[in-house]
Amino acid sequence: MSRFDLNMDDFREGIMKATYPYHPTMPSMDLRMRQASLLVEEIGEYMAAARNGDFVEMIDALADIIVYAEQGFREMGLDAQPFMEMVHQSNMSKANGHRDAGGKWIKPTDGTYVPPDIPAILLSHYGTEEIPK
Numbered sequence: 001m002s003r004f005d006l007n008m009d010d011f012r013e014g015i016m017k018a019t020y021p022y023h024p025t026m027p028s029m030d031l032r033m034r035q036a037s038l039l040v041e042e043i044g045e046y047m048a049a050a051r052n053g054d055f056v057e058m059i060d061a062l063a064d065i066i067v068y069a070e071q072g073f074r075e076m077g078l079d080a081q082p083f084m085e086m087v088h089q090s091n092m093s094k095a096n097g098h099r100d101a102g103g104k105w106i107k108p109t110d111g112t113y114v115p116p117d118i119p120a121i122l123l124s125h126y127g128t129e130e131i132p133k
Helices: 003-015 029-052 055-075 080-092 118-126
Strands: none
Touching (some): 029 055, 055 080
């Protein structure tokens, strides 16, 4: 657990009195939609700050996006770290790809790309490959 994780716990559990499941759990529809709305709001704030060249507000919005994403993992009963590591490894397997006209890095077609295996993380860290419904 990182220092950032501990600070998240202090705020969410200490101040907001939030509790989290300790196993993979599908949050309620209300919780999922609230989480999505918070992320969309912060992305909008980032877009406005980027459009205005407001460096400080860009940093604030990016930090809030990370906080809300971490909160989403916790509300699903998950530790973000192993999933982030796997996605990073998958992204690194895109080395033989290319940029499209919009600047997005496109996966290679030469068989070197390895998609993230989310069920493998669920099995290795939580003892199940079952995807909560």
